[in-house]
Amino acid sequence: xxxxxxxxxxxxxxxxxxxxxxxxxxxxxxxxxxxxxxxxxxxxxxxxxxxxxxxxxxxxxxxxxxxxxxxxxxxxxxxxxxxxxxxxxxxxxxxxxxxxxxxxxxxxxxxxxxxxxxxxxxxxxxxxxxxxxxxxxxxxxxxxxxxxxxxxxxxxxxxxxxxxxxxxxxxxxxxxxxxxxxxxxxxxxxxxxxxxxxxxxxxxxxxxxxxxxxxxxxxxxxxxxxxxxxxxxxxxxxxxxxxxxxxxxxxxxxxxxxxxx
Numbered sequence: 001x002x003x004x005x006x007x008x009x010x011x012x013x014x015x016x017x018x019x020x021x022x023x024x025x026x027x028x029x030x031x032x033x034x035x036x037x038x039x040x041x042x043x044x045x046x047x048x049x050x051x052x053x054x055x056x057x058x059x060x061x062x063x064x065x066x067x068x069x070x071x072x073x074x075x076x077x078x079x080x081x082x083x084x085x086x087x088x089x090x091x092x093x094x095x096x097x098x099x100x101x102x103x104x105x106x107x108x109x110x111x112x113x114x115x116x117x118x119x120x121x122x123x124x125x126x127x128x129x130x131x132x133x134x135x136x137x138x139x140x141x142x143x144x145x146x147x148x149x150x151x152x153x154x155x156x157x158x159x160x161x162x163x164x165x166x167x168x169x170x171x172x173x174x175x176x177x178x179x180x181x182x183x184x185x186x187x188x189x190x191x192x193x194x195x196x197x198x199x200x201x202x203x204x205x206x207x208x209x210x211x212x213x214x215x216x217x218x219x220x221x222x223x224x225x226x227x228x229x230x231x232x233x234x235x236x237x238x239x240x241x242x243x244x245x246x247x248x249x250x251x252x253x254x255x256x257x258x259x260x261x
Contacts, residue, residue: 003035007043008052012064012072016252021061066226069249070219073228076254077217083243084261085236092183094259100247101187105207106178107240110152115144125167127152132170140164157211175207180241187247195224204229210242219249228253 001009010031011022024040027033033040044062047053053062064072085091088104095102116124123134123141130152134140143162147155152171159168182205192198200222203209213222213231223229229246230253245253 003039004043004046006033007035007040008047008064008068009072011047011053011062012068015063016250016255019250021056021063023061026061066249070228073217073249073253077230083232083234083257085234085241085243086261088181088236091181091260094256095181095183095245097259098247098251098256099184099187100245100251100253100256101184101204102181102243102245103179103183103205103209104181104234104236104244105175105210105242106180106236107242108152108175108178112144112147112150112152112155114148115141117141127155127174130174132167132174134167134170140167153211172206172208179207180236191224191227191246195226197224204244204246209244213244 007027010027010033014022014027014030024037024044027040028035028037044053044055048055048062051065052068054065055062085104091102091104110127110130112125113128114124114126116126117136118124120136123136123144125132125134125144147158150158152175156168156171156175159165159171185205188201188204192201210231215232216230218229218231219225219227223246226249227246228249229244231242231244234241234243245256
């Protein structure tokens with residue numbers, strides 16, 4: 001890693017801890033870099049010229065720009081495979097501590113096990129221990145009987161593709177019961193209020209979000225500038241789950257992930 005990259009990463013990591021401008025002497029003292037403050041200042045100027053760092057006040061230190069934070073998080077979240085959560089209660093506490101919105105949903109592998117015709121008035125769609133009821137339709141009954149053995153998430157996907165919207169909606173209601181944590185929703189409303197970004201706020205609280213997003217980190221394609229979101233496979237109490245988090249990009253997400261694991 002070049003000196004320039006070392007200094008940039010050091011500024012970002014120190015900034016994430018204190019959320020305050022970082023000076024050259026401060027950076028050297030805190031991180032014990034084998035680089036003089038004068039050399040650090042030279043790189044500060046270069047990085048500022050490139051739009052990666054900025055100086056809020058003439059005599060103040062530097063802070064990373066939005067571009068710098070985005071590139072940093074893209075690089076550091078690529079390496080994460082699966083997050084193992086210690087407990088829901090601890091996750092809730094850390095979510096509050098870091099002021100990040102989080103939603104945790106257990107995965108559901110229940111299979112479509114039976115279609116029961118009730119006097120040709122209703123169809124009882126049974127997913128092992130769960131079930132939903134639809135108005136009777138002969139074609140729907142025949143179609144769904146051909147899907148016996150498919151898991152509930154696949155049935156929901158197929159329902160959307162073939163126009164069985166009532167079934168899709170009712171499956172989503174079933175899966176909503178698998179959401180075991182939804183915390184710090186005020187972060188979403190603060191984001192909408194400060195940015196005028198109301199488009200996706202409700203979708204961030206819906207279990208269908210996990211169907212749309214792959215694992216990784218998301219920026220302007222999903223949230224307004226200055227914010228980021230992460231979606232990852234997780235494990236809690238040996239059960240598979242999905243985790244979605246959203247907050248400002250200047251939060252120390254590496255420390256957050258370390259804390260909840």
